[in-house]
Amino acid sequence: MAEIHTSTVPSDALDDRSVSKAEITARRLALIAGLLLLLVAPFLIYPVFIMKVLCFALFAAAFNLLIGYTGLLSFGHAAFFGGAAYFTAHSVKEWGVPPELGILIGTAGGAALGLIMGFFAIRRQGIYFSMITLSLAQMFFFFCLQAKFTHGEDGIQSVPRGHLFGFIDLNQPIAMYYTVAAIFLIGVFIIWRFVHSPFGMILKSIRENEQRAISLGYSVARYKLGAFVMSAALAGLAGGTKALVFQFATLTDVGWQTSGEVILMTLLGGIGTMLGPILGSAIVVMLGNYLATTGFPVTIITGAVFMICVLVFRRGVVGELAASRIGRKFGLARWL
Amino acid sequence: MNAPSPQSLGEQRAVLSARGLSRRFGGFLAVNNVDIDVFHGEIHALIGPNGAGKTTVFNLLTKFLQPTAGKITLMGEDITSTSPDRVARMGLVRSFQISAVFPHLTVLDNVRVALQRPNGLAHQFWRPMSALDTLTGKADALLTTVGLMRERDALAADLSYGRKRVLEIATTLALDPKVLLLDEPLAGMGQEDITAIAGLIRSVAKTRAVLMVEHNLSVVADICDRVTVLQRGEILAAGDYATVSQDPQVRTAYMGREED
Ligand SMILES: Nc1ncnc2c1ncn2[C@@H]1O[C@H](COP(=O)(O)OP(=O)(O)OP(=O)(O)O)[C@@H](O)[C@H]1O
Ligand SMILES: [Mg+2]
Numbered sequence: 001m002a003e004i005h006t007s008t009v010p011s012d013a014l015d016d017r018s019v020s021k022a023e024i025t026a027r028r029l030a031l032i033a034g035l036l037l038l039l040v041a042p043f044l045i046y047p048v049f050i051m052k053v054l055c056f057a058l059f060a061a062a063f064n065l066l067i068g069y070t071g072l073l074s075f076g077h078a079a080f081f082g083g084a085a086y087f088t089a090h091s092v093k094e095w096g097v098p099p100e101l102g103i104l105i106g107t108a109g110g111a112a113l114g115l116i117m118g119f120f121a122i123r124r125q126g127i128y129f130s131m132i133t134l135s136l137a138q139m140f141f142f143f144c145l146q147a148k149f150t151h152g153e154d155g156i157q158s159v160p161r162g163h164l165f166g167f168i169d170l171n172q173p174i175a176m177y178y179t180v181a182a183i184f185l186i187g188v189f190i191i192w193r194f195v196h197s198p199f200g201m202i203l204k205s206i207r208e209n210e211q212r213a214i215s216l217g218y219s220v221a222r223y224k225l226g227a228f229v230m231s232a233a234l235a236g237l238a239g240g241t242k243a244l245v246f247q248f249a250t251l252t253d254v255g256w257q258t259s260g261e262v263i264l265m266t267l268l269g270g271i272g273t274m275l276g277p278i279l280g281s282a283i284v285v286m287l288g289n290y291l292a293t294t295g296f297p298v299t300i301i302t303g304a305v306f307m308i309c310v311l312v313f314r315r316g317v318v319g320e321l322a323a324s325r326i327g328r329k330f331g332l333a334r335w336l
Numbered sequence: 337m338n339a340p341s342p343q344s345l346g347e348q349r350a351v352l353s354a355r356g357l358s359r360r361f362g363g364f365l366a367v368n369n370v371d372i373d374v375f376h377g378e379i380h381a382l383i384g385p386n387g388a389g390k391t392t393v394f395n396l397l398t399k400f401l402q403p404t405a406g407k408i409t410l411m412g413e414d415i416t417s418t419s420p421d422r423v424a425r426m427g428l429v430r431s432f433q434i435s436a437v438f439p440h441l442t443v444l445d446n447v448r449v450a451l452q453r454p455n456g457l458a459h460q461f462w463r464p465m466s467a468l469d470t471l472t473g474k475a476d477a478l479l480t481t482v483g484l485m486r487e488r489d490a491l492a493a494d495l496s497y498g499r500k501r502v503l504e505i506a507t508t509l510a511l512d513p514k515v516l517l518l519d520e521p522l523a524g525m526g527q528e529d530i531t532a533i534a535g536l537i538r539s540v541a542k543t544r545a546v547l548m549v550e551h552n553l554s555v556v557a558d559i560c561d562r563v564t565v566l567q568r569g570e571i572l573a574a575g576d577y578a579t580v581s582q583d584p585q586v587r588t589a590y591m592g593r594e595e596d
Contacts, residue, residue, distance in 0.1 A: 061344070198452060198468055199461035205438045205449045215398065216450050216511060217424035238507070257587040 038181050047177045048245070053285045054184040055242040060265040060277035065191050068272035069200065069261075070227045071207045075130045076117060076137030077235050077260050080110040082254030083140060084236030087250035089156040090149050099162045099170055103183070103240040110236015111229050113140065118228035122221050134256065141254050155250030161241055176245060183241050187234050192229055192274060203227055257299035264302060266308050270316025281317055349412075351376050351545040352397065352428060352515045357394055357406035359389075366392045368569040370406070372547075374515060379537065379546045380525075381556045384566035385589065390549045391433050393566065395516050398430045398545075399423045413516065425453075429512035433522060433549070435500040439493035443484055443503055446492050447475040450510035475510070482506045485530060498525035502533060509540060516540070517547040522555060534559050557581075565589075 041050050049174045059081050088106035091097045097105065118318050121132040144150045151157075161170035170176045194200055206220050214220055243249045252258065261284065269280025284302065291298045313320040350373035357370040366375060367389045374380050397408060399420040408416050410428050413424035418426075438446050448484060451471045452458040460467060479485050482502050486494060492503060501524060506514060521537065522530050530552070538559045550556050556563060562578050563580045564570040573583045580586055 163458065193463050193464070194464050196425065196455045197461045197463055197467070199459055201445070201449060201465065202452065202458050205441065208438040208440055209436055211400070211432065212507075213449075214400070214421050215424055215430050215432070215436070216507070217421050217429075217453055219419070219421045226459070230461070 059238035078131035078258035080235035081239035084239035085243035085249035106240025111233035114232020190308035270319030276318035429513035431515035
């Protein structure tokens with residue numbers, strides 16, 4: 001039995017044991033503070049920037065659902081993100097569907113791509129899994145390059161935002177912002193619920209000891225596939241939303257660099273934590289935006305950040321914080 | 337209680353049986369032409385020196401390894417090319433030689449994970465974790481049976497080696513299997529646990545079939561109804577303990593170990 005154990009996760013991050021009352025209160029307060037921040041943010045910061053952060057944060061959180069909670073490292077998540085952007089953009093622009101349906105089509109498209117990719121990759125272990133996801137995503141990239149509806153190098157441009165539910169005009173920046181914020185919250189809630197569900201418990205036990213899970217009668221591949229499709233669907237939700245925000249869908253989002261970027265965001269923030277990928281994507285997006293104005297090559301900086309992350313704080317920003325003395329004192333690992 | 341009554345031998349049908357079971361690793365025949373029958377209500381011991389192929393036989397029977405040759409039937413159904421998780425769902429459940437628990441789950445959650453599938457609570461991704469609270473009563477009953485109630489809320493990783501083995505038996509019993517395959521279940525346990533768990537195995541075997549690998553020959557003599565001796569992948573002898581232990585071949589090959 002040449003099984004490679006791919007568990008890379010600080011499992012205490014998932015620990016739900018004996019949570020004290022004070023901790024629950026603290027958790028609630030933090031949640032309310034976060035929601036308030038999301039509410040007032042567009043009045044303090046440029047809304048398009050926050051929307052970009054939120055789309056990538058949801059993307060990273062979806063990616064983390066896979067790596068953090070099943071130990072599977074996908075190198076092909078750009079296919080779901082970028083693919084969904086094309087599906088949403090095409091359906092809204094060419095078929096004239098309302099934005100909510102367009103995003104739903106993107107999400108379903110991401111899930112369908114996830115089902116196909118997962119079907120071929122899910123039984124592979126470790127690096128083989130990663131290589132298969134990468135090569136399938138590259139095949140999808142070339143499909144997008146060649147296919148008519150994607151308009152090749154040009155991409156799908158000037159995608160109309162339309163009216164949400166027929167009456168909310170998304171061309172109003174503030175309406176668009178709150179829509180994105182709501183989608184982000186729904187997406188993160190779905191991930192949170194998924195991880196802390198009976199299904200999530202089985203995923204966790206598979207990650208802890210796959211052989212034992214099999215011997216208890218669990219068809220491990222099916223549970224992994226379930227997580228893979230869920231992750232792909234939520235990456236699709238993020239990609240479809242991004243297409244509406246920026247009103248275009250291009251090859252950039254299906255390229256391997258995007259798959260790499262989401263890995264970076266998740267690693268930087270902290271694998272296997274709820275907050276980590278969100279924070280990580282905020283940092284990476286911020287860095288990208290800032291560097292774009294200075295003309296300094298972005299790839300060098302992100303490469304350096306990646307190196308520092310791997311060498312110095314392997315648990316990511318949030319992971320290190322939770323593992324620090326203060327973090328342990330307040331039991332942060334349990335709710336970050 | 338160690339000798340099977342004579343009339344039961346002919347009539348009983350084996351719950352689990354293998355014929356001509358073989359497994360090759362490269363040029364090495366780890367298991368060679370093994371026949372084995374495991375009966376309802378009995379404990380069957382699989383013994384033999386280190387490297388004899390006992391664990392490999394377990395891996396073959398539970399389909400964690402695919403046999404190179406041979407046929408396996410479980411309750412009359414051919415399982416030679418069935419997947420290991422399906423075999424487990426059919427009621428053939430194994431434990432591992434190197435203790436297999438979920439280290440970062442609590443003792444209680446280890447048992448609840450085992451209970452989830454048979455109770456239809458394994459695929460609900462939309463329900464909160466509290467949905468599993470309905471399993472706590474059953475899990476507690478199992479923990480009481482094996483004597484792990486005191487460690488109920490500890491992480492499995494924090495248990496001693498022997499207590500982990502006890503936990504593994506509790507999770508195995510949680511599935512209410514028809515056939516139990518236990519790979520050295522008593523290894524690493526203190527004498528107190530050995531007595532208790534051997535007694536537990538004896539009592540659960542009343543309503544199911546047990547095949548166990550065991551080095552502790554006094555336990556084998558005590559609780560096992562049948563013994564199969566394996567050496568270099570082949571069956572050296574089979575029968576009840578008294579007969580097998582008198583076999584001159586067995587005495588030279590294996591029983592010399594009895595003293596250590
Ligand atoms: N996956 C494998 N690949 C190659 N050889 C193997 C493999 N598994 C087992 N073997 C070999 O097969 C032989 C039997 O091993 P097995 O683990 O079944 O013995 P065992 O009777 O359980 O021994 P022990 O009493 O030490 O547990 C050994 O020589 C072992 O090295
Ligand atoms: Mg062995």
